[in-house]
Amino acid sequence: MAEQTFKLPDIGEGIAEAELADWLVKVGDIVQEDDPICEVTTDKATVEIPASVSGRVTWLGGKPGDVMAVGGDLIRIETDSAAPVAEKPAEDAPKEDPRPESEPAAKAGPKADPKPEPKSEPSRPRPARADAPAAMVANAAGRPLAAPSVRGKAREMGIDLRRVRGTGPAGRILHEDLEDFLAHGAIPAAGPGRVQRTATEEIPVTGVRRAISQKMQEAKRRVPHFSIIEEVEVEALEDLRAALNRQYGEKRGKLTLLPFILRALSEAVQDHPEVNAHFDDDAGIVTRHAALHAGIATQTDQGLMVPVVRHAEAMSLWEQAAEIRRLSEAARSRRASPKDLTGSTITITSLGPLGALATTPIINRPEVAIVGINKMVVRPVWNGMAFMPKRMMNLSCSFDHRVVDGWVAAEFVATMKRLIEVPAMLFLEGHDD
Template structure:
């Protein structure tokens, strides 16, 4: 048997050190070639480090949150063959996870990584006993799902890589009747004194840094306007009924993208990036709309490029493609960068008013709140209308309040009279 030492690879772009974000293996695990060993975070991206060999993990070179120099020992693996010590850098990273901009963060991949092998211990059943202070691996969405179901994650055996608990593991746990939901009602009222400390590392640390940077550097101000979307919702329903089967269903988002494109013709100062160090504002002719998308690790901003050249269905298809890629961790770095203005929406959970944080170096972000039916006075009559607020934020260093208000009013006019979206 021999030892294969993998050193922290040179990820490029002049990076001399990276932060070890997460291990996907532990000492004693058997690994195969191309299996993801660890996530490391650079200033610009999170990268998955794969294994170049088959073997058994015998030593880890650092702890999550530790900053490691390029060339330092990352992991040691026992391999078949001669006993001489082999040292190598890990193969080229196969997965790139783009760090979030202030409003939208998440994980992306440039190409699929090989799935981690599941050990017999992992696949023996849905229940496992962990130590009380041992934190099982699981995504935020799985943790929330478990909390909603009343399941203690430490009791659930994970079938994912490195024993990660998946949604289907919760389903298997429930199927065997071992959920806390089956416990006596009194258990729901039992006192709890447990605490959980979560280290802010990796992607979450980068998110925190960018959010703090955005709020400290930009002079945020928000503007909220109410919009009657009855007419455009009727148009959307009509188009879906007529063309939905052949062209795909339209949500409200492609209409909002179109409204941005048209309104920006008169307000080019909103479609801009501000380099506050060089004191230069760059106005773009192309409209690259960032569309905030929810994922298990937070909000991400995939970019609909050249929205000014897209039809409704083209925009809808691109939004859907990018959203699916982002949620599945398949979006590339290019698909998550280069936006010139951002559109953020929580859909039905959008609330009445929000104060979105700018996606620096952009100077404007348009926030969409939920649609509600309310009685409104229209030409002296009380009618039920579909109403929606736009809660938008701007960088007051480069955008005047009057211009911001006029810009949102222009969007309002386009959405309330949807034919004007298509009049050239």
């Protein structure tokens, strides 16, 4: 029997440390090689760390929220080639008691019992087993193992996660487990009439949420923002989008509004390179970029992430649409690589149909501008003779006033407005300087 200590591995992109987001195992658990053992979070993504060997967990190197250095001690696993660490029992084991042996050989004694008594034999429950009793499996902090989205859904459904059996890896509670919990007769308790709510909940700001809060705080503290909000008619653009989707949607995929905004942005930054730039305020250097690496602000269960459409200026509308879909799905499923989440030169943010009439988005530092898309509404518009119903949308753009002057920002927004309102200009070949 041997105990091995494993280090926090290098997760790429020159990252020197990561925050321990959650343990997926606890001391005493039996893990198999490549089973996920924990989640760590950088300022770019959340990554699952797999087990390097099979064995029993004997020590955990920190608690959720701790910041750990790459190469630091992460976990210790006791391995023994003679120990039955596999999930399935040996072929000659009794069928009525298929549980793996969970106590060390020294404790059980060298003598084998020919007549085992399962009811009185101490054993550690395996949370991932489908036939296990409904028991809560906790993380190192004592909370049930569940993703933030599952916790939120449980709160909405009035379910106490401590009463739910998890069927995911290491006993993690899944969305399906909540539905199964309700389907088998467990109904959320409802109080008689209206009652006072007095409960409180303390939520540690950790993981991606902590990284987001730090970045937003630093951006507002160091960047003197100013915003310009402009009304844009999208009647012609929406007609064009609908026509393209009717003709090519089945073969190439449906186009949303976002690829058209991205195309307009790729044209506008040629005339206004001041906004497609980074400002290193420590060094006092502004770097303007010819390439358009557009960050697409994306809401996920873990919080706001900004995957990057690289070289958007060289893509067709459908290529942009496909890349936006790929990146959004990767970010929401936490499969986005560090490369997918770095290197943006300007960011687009949109709340879709839930958006307000106007917003004042915060710049994704060290960028110097951000383009906000607000929801589309039908408004009466005066055409010189009468009011006509038109589909309208507001652009909300914020700028770093240290780098971008008000006049330059106004010209940039006017260019975006012109390209969106006359979408034929998006497809002109070449570009006049």
